[in-house]
Amino acid sequence: MPELPEVEVILRGLKSLIGDKILYSIIRCYNLRWPVSSEIYKLKNNFILNIKRRARYLIIKLEYGNILIHLGMSGSFYLFDKTEKVIIKKHDHIDLIFSNKILRYNDPRRFGFWLWTKNLENNKFLQKLGPEPFSKKFNDNYLFQKSKFTRKNVKNWLMDNKLVVGIGNIYANEILFLSKIHPNRLTKSLNTQDCCNIVNNTKKILLESIKKGGTTIRNFSKINKKKGDFSKELKVYKRELEKCLFCHSYIKRILNNKRATFFCPKCQI
DNA sequence: CGAAAAACCTGGCAGC
């Protein structure tokens, strides 16, 4: 479900829990992508010292370690008051219970995970990640250098977390459309201007999406169950056979690595 | 070795 903007929107919602105490947890399903760590179902009176995001991971920092959460394709949160009557639904796998609130995690496909990690520095998931898209390290020079050492097409390359984190299928399509680059171009064919366009449009699109509360296609919602409004801003994703914003050609759909790719065959070369 | 495909899951929807 979530690419970087969606996880960032969730993070900003969860920040209100910093300083609160987790009284205990309820695990209704232990088998997510990997088994939920035992430290997580044994939580008792733990203060949340911080909550942050790295790539598409959420990190809840407690006194003696961290909860590392990934939402996979279909994970979502709902934060609500204990006074609210909320019925437990199918796939409501985990609750964190606070004195006045409950944070509930739902994940139909169970590709997400909740793992305990004592130190973030040597965590195997966090170690192999590339730079954040909003960092200075993600710039045109960096991209241009990297483009020379792989034989991937540009779209699959942008979705590789070792190159840059957080760009998934929706935003890869949108970034290449604004950059006027064909998704099947080999990275070796990119020039410095192409790389500059990719960097600028990545920052622009991701930032704009965060402002609009992310993109809801089906599952994604903010922690108050409201949908993200960036769906309305999508120019090519899921817009097969609609007209290109710039040239009025028909948007085309193809597959890359079995994933849907949308582009304007005239503008993107 | 790097790139592509398979695997992990469930549910919704189109078409028959």
Place this chain on the structure above:
DNA sequence: TGCTGCCAGGTTTTTC
């Protein structure tokens, strides 16, 4: 009403 096949915001593991 089924049933079948395809599709879905991701990432690791396996295969070639």
